[in-house]
Amino acid sequence: MQNIVSPPNRTSHYGLARGRGQLDPQIPASRLVTRLKLLRNTLRPTPHVQLAVKGMNLFAKLEYVNPVGSIKDRAAYWILTRAAERGEICEQTTVIESSSGNFAAALAAFTRLVGLRFIPVIDPNISGAYESFLRRICPTVVKVEDRDDTGGFLKSRLQKVKELCATIPNAYWTNQYGNLDAMEAHYELTATEICADFDSLDYVFIGVSTAGTIAGVSRRLKEHYPNVRVIAVDAEGSAIFGGAPRKRHIPGVGSSIVPPLLSHARIDDIVLISER
Ligand SMILES: Cc1ncc(COP(=O)(O)O)c(C=O)c1O
Known part of the structure; x- marks a missing residue:
């Protein structure tokens, strides 16, 4: 297994107290x-399906197929x-x-x-x-x-x-906004599945909220496909890429903070989507 990050700093997660997780000596x-x-067995690779768009080979990765x-x-x-x-x-x-x-x-x-x-x-x-x-x-x-x-x-x-x-x-x-294990999950799982299915990739579009997905996937894809361009997809009214935060309605894309994991992502361009 390849290490992509130095050992995480487990004391500075957004300034919140982390659980001490003390082990009971009675329970191994x-x-x-x-x-x-x-549970690993439930995380089967999710399918890549081709979308009917003329003039390009466009695929979607069906993440709703994951167990939960x-x-x-x-x-x-x-x-x-x-x-x-x-x-x-x-x-x-x-x-x-x-x-x-x-x-x-x-x-x-x-x-x-x-x-x-x-x-x-x-x-x-x-x-x-x-x-x-x-x-x-x-x-x-x-x-x-x-x-x-x-x-x-x-x-x-x-x-x-x-x-x-x-x-x-x-x-x-668990600190999904700053936990390096979230990035590692996508480096090891999501991106490995993409690399296994595509000989080459020109562009990848990735929705951003905590930035765990784009951090892990972009790092792995840039290693595997040196010329791939990574496009971050964010919502209007999100603060992730420096905009002023305002009320948003779509859950799962955008954030009212700049997530700490964003600094680990390798992003070439940003697309803002309107909620209307
Ligand atoms: C398909 C998809 N991609 C990306 C994201 C954003 O994930 P992250 O919080 O890792 O940035 C979400 C969030 O729910 C999502 O559903």
Whole structure:
């Protein structure tokens, strides 16, 4: 396995307290790791389908085929497994995360399957289907109601995560915005699948929110296809590439912060999409 990043700095994740993940000497850590690794079998390569567009060979990667329904399954699986391997989480851990939907759903399903507690921190923009899914399988769901200074909810959610991590014993914040394991998930999983299916690539278009996908995929594709151009797809009203944040409605693309993982991405151009 190729290393793409130096060992992550695990003390400065957005200034929030990370869970200590202390191991109970009675329970071998490997049991949790083994259970998590069994989930690897559910992450089958997702298909690339050709779209009927004249004059170009355009393909879409169908990430909704992932087991819980989105690309976020990959980061959730990888972050939990890596944290367990390092002994940062154990069976007593309560996983905590801020999410507008997909990542929380992935964490909820995977933590439930391996027997970990999980508290999602959500906001009123979450879809009804996701909220009821989370409330069905997580004993505690925290929903922030106050908008932050950008008019969105992300900073309010992160503040709530900070409070929960400070008060809940053995809390572990997965930090999808800055966790290098999210980037590694896409370097190792998503991009490996792309490299296996295409002899050459001219352009790749990647939606950006936490930037984990574009960081991992762009790094791997630039190694494999030296001439590929990586185009970041962001939403109008997102702050990721320096715009002033304003109210947005499409979940999963855009952000009201500049995610720390963005600095790891290799981006040639940016396309802003309108929500109208
Ligand atoms: C298909 C797809 N690509 C990219 C992204 C953005 O992912 P990231 O948060 O890793 O930037 C999402 C987010 O949900 C997505 O659904």
